[in-house]
Amino acid sequence: KQRNGHEPEFLQAVQEVAETVIPYIIDNDIYFGKNILLRMVEPERLISFRVSWVDDDGEIQVNRGYRVQMNSAIGPYKGGLRFHPTVNASILKFLAFEQVFKNSLTTLPMGGGKGGSDFDPKGKSDNEIMRFCHAFMSELFRHIGPNTDVPAGDIGVGAREIGFMFGMYKKLNNEFTGVLTGKGQSWGGSLIRPEATGYGNVYFAQNMLKRKNDSFEGKTVVISGSGNVAQFAAEKAIELGAKILTLSDSAGYIYDEEGIDTEKLKHVMFIKNEKRGRISEYVEKYPNAKYVAGKRPWSVKCDIALPCATQNELNGEEAKMLIENGCMCVSEGANMPSTPEAIHEFNNAKILFAPGKASNAGGVATSGLEMSQNSLRISWSREEVDNRLKDIMEDIHDSCVQYGANEDGSIDYIRGANIAGFVKVADAMLAQGII
Ligand code: NDP
Numbered sequence: 001k002q003r004n005g006h007e008p009e010f011l012q013a014v015q016e017v018a019e020t021v022i023p024y025i026i027d028n029d030i031y032f033g034k035n036i037l038l039r040m041v042e043p044e045r046l047i048s049f050r051v052s053w054v055d056d057d058g059e060i061q062v063n064r065g066y067r068v069q070m071n072s073a074i075g076p077y078k079g080g081l082r083f084h085p086t087v088n089a090s091i092l093k094f095l096a097f098e099q100v101f102k103n104s105l106t107t108l109p110m111g112g113g114k115g116g117s118d119f120d121p122k123g124k125s126d127n128e129i130m131r132f133c134h135a136f137m138s139e140l141f142r143h144i145g146p147n148t149d150v151p152a153g154d155i156g157v158g159a160r161e162i163g164f165m166f167g168m169y170k171k172l173n174n175e176f177t178g179v180l181t182g183k184g185q186s187w188g189g190s191l192i193r194p195e196a197t198g199y200g201n202v203y204f205a206q207n208m209l210k211r212k213n214d215s216f217e218g219k220t221v222v223i224s225g226s227g228n229v230a231q232f233a234a235e236k237a238i239e240l241g242a243k244i245l246t247l248s249d250s251a252g253y254i255y256d257e258e259g260i261d262t263e264k265l266k267h268v269m270f271i272k273n274e275k276r277g278r279i280s281e282y283v284e285k286y287p288n289a290k291y292v293a294g295k296r297p298w299s300v301k302c303d304i305a306l307p308c309a310t311q312n313e314l315n316g317e318e319a320k321m322l323i324e325n326g327c328m329c330v331s332e333g334a335n336m337p338s339t340p341e342a343i344h345e346f347n348n349a350k351i352l353f354a355p356g357k358a359s360n361a362g363g364v365a366t367s368g369l370e371m372s373q374n375s376l377r378i379s380w381s382r383e384e385v386d387n388r389l390k391d392i393m394e395d396i397h398d399s400c401v402q403y404g405a406n407e408d409g410s411i412d413y414i415r416g417a418n419i420a421g422f423v424k425v426a427d428a429m430l431a432q433g434i435i
Contacts (some may be wrong), residue, residue: 007090078112080154101421108368133164178374179366198232200362225309308333316341
C-alpha cells in the first residue's frame with residue numbers, strides 16, 4: 001500500500017485477490033512464508049514512453065504509451081492494449097495483475113501484461129489513427145516479440161488498430177510473426193477471436209445456470225457497453241433464446257422493451273463499427289426504444305446482467321437495484337466492472353456472480369489459440385475454435401467450483417477464480433527460484 005498508495009484501481013484489484021488468496025496461503029505450507037503475493041504485485045517491468053505524432057491539421061501531438069510486463073512465470077506476457085484518455089499506470093497495473101490470474105485460468109501457457117496509451121481515438125480520422133498506431137509501435141516494438149510479449153486489443157483497440165500496429169512491427173523487424181493477436185483473417189488472425197470475449201462470457205454464465213438446472217432460454221438480459229464484448233455477448237445470448245433489453249456507451253443507454261433482436265443488433269454493429277457513431281442513434285431507426293442520457297442501465301428489470309463496458313461501472317446502489325428487481329445472475333464481460341460495494345451486495349443476496357477474470361477469459365484464451373495456429377502455420381475452422389472456446393470456459397468454470405465451493409453447496413466464484421489462478425503461477429514461480 002505504501003508503494004502503490006496513489007494507484008486506487010491497482011489497490012482495488014490486489015485487495016480483492018488478497019482477501020481470498022492470503023487465507024489459502026496461510027493454510028498451505030508450500031506457499032506460506034515465501035512472500036509470493038508480494039512478488040506477484042510488483043511488475044517485472046513497467047515501460048512508459050513518449051508517442052509523438054502529427055494530426056490532420058499538421059499539429060504535433062504528444063501522448064504517453066505504456067506496457068506493463070507483470071508476470072512471465074508460465075509463458076510470454078500476454079494482454080491487451082487500451083487507447084482511452086483515462087489510461088494511466090494504475091489502470092494498466094490493475095489490468096495486468098488481473099490478466100496474470102486470468103491467463104493462468106485458461107490453462108494455456110501465457111504470462112500477464114497490459115499496455116496502451118492516453119490517446120483518445122474518438123473523432124480521429126483513419127489517417128490520424130494510423131499515424132498514432134505507427135508512432136506507438138515505433139517504440140513498443142523493441143519490448144515485445146512472439147516469445148516475449150504478445151499484445152492484443154482492448155478498449156479503443158480493434159482490428160483496424162491491430163492492423164496498423166502489426167504493419168509497423170513487421171516493417172521494423174523485417175519478419176512476419178504472430179506478435180499481436182486479433183489480426184485480420186487473411187494475415188494470421190483466428191476465426192472466432194472477435195466474438196470470443198462476449199461469447200465466452202455467455203458460455204461461462206450458461207455453465208453457472210446449468211448447475212442450477214437453468215438456462216438463457218426466455219431470460220431478460222441487461223447489457224452495458226456496445227463495443228466488441230457487448231455486441232458478441234448480445235449475439236450469443238440472443239442465439240440461446242434470451243431477450244436483450246439494453247446496450248450503452250459512455251453517454252447513456254438504450255432500452256428496447258421489445259428486445260434487441262439479431263436484425264437490430266446488426267444495426268448496432270453498423271452504428272458502432274462502421275459509422276463509429278453513438279448508441280443514441282439506435283432510436284432514430286427504432287423509435288419504440290428509448291434513449292436515457294447520462295445514466296447506466298442497471299435500473300432496468302432483468303433476470304441476468306452482463307456488464308461489458310469498463311471498470312467500476314456498477315456500484316453498490318445499482319447492485320441493490322438489480323437484486324430488488326429480481327436479477328439472479330451477473331457475469332462480468334468487462335474487467336472489474338463491479339465495485340467492491342456491488343460485489344458485497346451480490347454476495348449477501350447469494351445470486352450467481354462471475355468475476356471478469358474468469359468469465360471474460362474467453363478472449364485471451366482464443367488469442368492463445370491464435371498464437372498456436374500462428375506457430376503451427378495452420379488455420380482452424382470456426383467450429384473447431386468455438387468448440388475449444390466452449391471447452392475452455394467449462395474448464396474455467398470447473399476450476400472455480402473446485403476452489404470456490406462453500407459448505408452450503410453454493411459457489412464463491414471470486415475465491416475459486418483467484419485461488420485457481422494463483423496456484424499455477426505460484427508453483428511456477430517457486431520452481432524458478434527467486435528471480
Ligand atoms: P470497446 O472499445 O470495443 O468498447 C468499449 C465500450 O465500453 C464502449 O461502448 C464504450 O463507450 C464503453 N466505455 C468505455 N469506457 C467507458 C467509460 N469510462 N464509461 C462508460 N462506458 C465506457 O472495448 P471492449 O468491448 O473490447 O472492452 C470492454 C471491456 O471488456 C473492457 O473492460 C475490457 O478491458 C474488457 N475485455 C475486453 C476483451 C476483448 O477481447 N476485447 C477481453 C477481456 C476483457 P464509448 O464508445 O462511449 O467510449
